[in-house]
Amino acid sequence: MDALEEDRHLSSEEQLAKGHLKTELEKVLLMEEINCRQKSRALWLREGDNNTRFFHRIANSNRRFNTIGRLSINGAITMDQEEIGEGLVNFYSQLFIDEEGRRPLLDGLVFSSIDEEDRCCLDRPFTEEEVVGVVKDMAGDKSLGPDGFSMAFFQRCWAIVKDDIMAVLHDFHAHGTFEKSINATFIALIPKKPGAVECKDFRPISFISGVYKILSKVLANRLSLVLDKVVSASQNAFIGGRQILDSVLIANECLDSRLKSNTPGVLCKLDLEKAYDHINWNFLIYMLRRCGFSEKWRHWIYACISSVRFSVLVNGNSRGFFHTSRGLRQGDPLSPLLFLLIMEALSRMLDKACEGGFLTGFSVGNSAEIMLAISHLLFADDTLIMCGAEPEQIWYLKGVFIWFQAVFGLKINLSKSELVPVGNVPDVNVLAGILGCRISALPLMYLGLPLGASFKKKSIWDAVVEKMEKRLAGWKRMYLSKGGRLTLIKSTLSSLPSYYLSLFPLPMSVARRIEKLQRDFLWGGMGDEHKYHLVNWHQICTPLQQGGLGIRNLSIFNKALLGKWLWRVQQPYGVGLWKFIRAGWDSFSSHLTFKVGDGSRLRTTYRISGSSHHWDIAFSRQVQDCELETVTALMELLYSYPIRRGSLDELCWRPSSRKVPTRVAFFTWTAALGKILTVDNLRKRRVVIVDWCCMCKDHGESVNHLLLHCSVAQELWELIFSMFGVAWVMPRGVVDLLSCWSIKSGKTESAAIWKTIPHVLMWCIWRERNNRTFLGEEQSISALKCAFLQTLYEWLKASNLVCCNSISEMIDSCAVGS
Helix, strand or coil: CHHHHHHCCCCHHHHHHHHHHHHHHHHHHHHHHHHHHHHHCCHHHCCCCCCHHHHHHHHHHHHHHHCCCCEEECCEEECCHHHHHHHHHHHHHHHCCCCCCCCCCCCCCCCCCCCHHHHHHHHCCCCHHHHHHHHHHCCCCCCCCCCCCCHHHHHHCHHHHHHHHHHHHHHHHHHCCCCHHHHEEEEEEEECCCCCCCHHHEEEEEEECHHHHHHHHHHHHHHHCCHHHCCCCCECCCCCCCCHHHHHHHHHHHHHHHHHHCCCEEEEEECEECCHHHCCHHHHHHHHHHCCCCHHHHHHHHHHHHCCEEEEEECCEEEEEEECCCCCCCCCCCHHHHHHHHHHHHHHHHHHHHHCCCCCCEEECCCCCCCEEECEEEECCEEEEEEECCHHHHHHHHHHHHHHHHHHCCEECCCCCEEEEECCCCCHHHHHHHHCCEECCCCEEECCEEECCCCCCHHHHHHHHHHHHHHHHHCCHHHCCHHHHHHHHHHHHCCCCHHHHCCCCCCHHHHHHHHHHHHHHHCCCCCCCCCCCCCCHHHHCCCHHHCCCCCCCHHHHHHHHHHHHHHHCCCCCCCCHHHHHHCCHHHHHCCEEEECCCCCCCCCEEEEECCEEEEECCCCCCCCHHHHHHHHHHHHHHHHCCCCCCCCCEEEECCCCCCCCHHHHHHHHHHHCCCCCCHHHHHHCCCCCCCCCCCCCCCCCCHHHHHHHCHHHHHHHHHHHHHHCCCCCCCCCHHHHHHHHCCCCCCCHHHHHHHHHHHHHHHHHHHHHHHHHHHCCCCCHHHHHHHHHHHHHHHHHHCCCCCCCCHHHHHHHHHHHC
């Protein structure tokens, strides 16, 4: 059709056929893109350009990286696929077999327990509403289990399969069992490093069936509601209200406090060998019992973890089918939550050692406050222990490790664990020899962030920049349009530094360096070749509503992320990183308001007696006669504020003070700069056009003339001045007008209307000018005034700035307020 159109005009039938073919082609390309996205796992291009060739290349590169072409078996390298498959099946079938023998218990330790209400909540029957919520919340295009059904299938076909799914869940609730085939699992092997040849160099990820995934997620959602009651504050993983960065910030504060005190100490970062794979089931059930879980719930959990049957995926083919007697699956929604209970036992053992004085921990606080000693921080299997630098403490710590291995079945790989001296520790070699671990130095990488490094140093950002450069080098930019590059920048490249930005202040030089990487990638610069950057980067970073592309400004984003700490934690004390973050409180608090509840956080007393309430205010001195009017106004303001009885006082984020749509505020800003495309500005850009104002039809058109001095504009401004009963001399320019206009302040309805008027009025004039210029439509001055008043009223009502119920009431409030 395209070739035919080049030679002659297409008939109406041919044009319809071409449109139909184009629609069908777009459907095929969309399905091809979705198929390639699932293969490539390039989730950062969930919605982007139709980069089909790019997706194919990514899929092929992942396939090459994940292909197991050779494997070391008993010290000999083999490339035979049958031998590789058999070797991997033997390795993992042995890995998940528990050693026989009795293990000691921890009956001497005290654990937190859930109450009867929590037990009833966990054991309650499954409802369709609960299950539907789980199905809808899960990603639909994740990897498939042995049954071949994705979550997208259950989401799309829920009306058809819901009765069968609910029957499985109800049977499980009643009897605690299900068909063993439901829990069949594929083990996918992900290389931990390029060129992996040893079986231990692969990370086993479980692909579970769709039906079991639904059941497991329902149980996990219930378990997550009560875990915070049994898991101590030293664990910050997978608990609502706790974050991974909490551990990093606390560790930094502990370290800074220790260094400031000049007291030597050590950090011990543990490496747990195949932590999930070595979990002892009996000990897990024991921990569930100690934490107060019902027998029914314990039976459910045991059924989920003990009925697993594995097959190993080797280059896309499943090998073997074997059962297990220990371990939790990485990929099962229940596994990370159950692992927390295992690590809680280690946390309680370390707490017991501190209570007995065998370990001291690092103290945080000052002389005016109660000192808090922190001995350990846990995030899943990432364990950081802080203690004194005395050999006696290290010997006791080693004893805890030995007992930990005997009880849990987990093994601490001391050869990969690290001992870091804090302060002057001359005998660090002796301490490391006791544990049998290696010696490291600060800064120490902990949970992906440098611990012990100066947060002001630019060098801590080198890892982030290198990661971005590596990612850019891996992307095949010649296959991407600018739309595709923009998608990648917004979805991936801008997110790479987010983890660091959430804790460390971003140096300006680093921000410029990262932004240069983004700019060069967007405009397609390759190596040393020069590419024109057609639009200013600041304009690109403005929101979409303001004509930009919505790419994040990293410096502003950094301040917002650091502000989250101020929202979550209001404690003033800090010696290092927290002290710097806390310094931003003044700027942050300017965006907060305070909602009064029960008055418990007020300095002024607020009393409630029966159905009445009153404020009990004590002034610092006697009120003078001339101040009575002011005091009366204060009391009226206090009693006019709605009090939320029965609720707590709380800080609230103050919404934006802008009372007009964003596009209008952007227009006003542009007009104040004199950049809107009036006739004089168009002529500056060499557009041939008559210098004529289409509003008054008497003068040339400029920004200031159109919006302020035109006879039509003056009619509207006079309407405003008459509404408020004020005399006003119109200034020369828009900037001067806005400066003078902002002088009038207050929180009355009249003041709110006054502040909004310039935006509304100039916007209405601009729209009328455009309608006359491009559409040939012209309103009378009376109709224009009515349109202005209607627009003003609607915007004020939408912003909840006025309580009036009509335009006439709004006009009356202006006269009263003035």
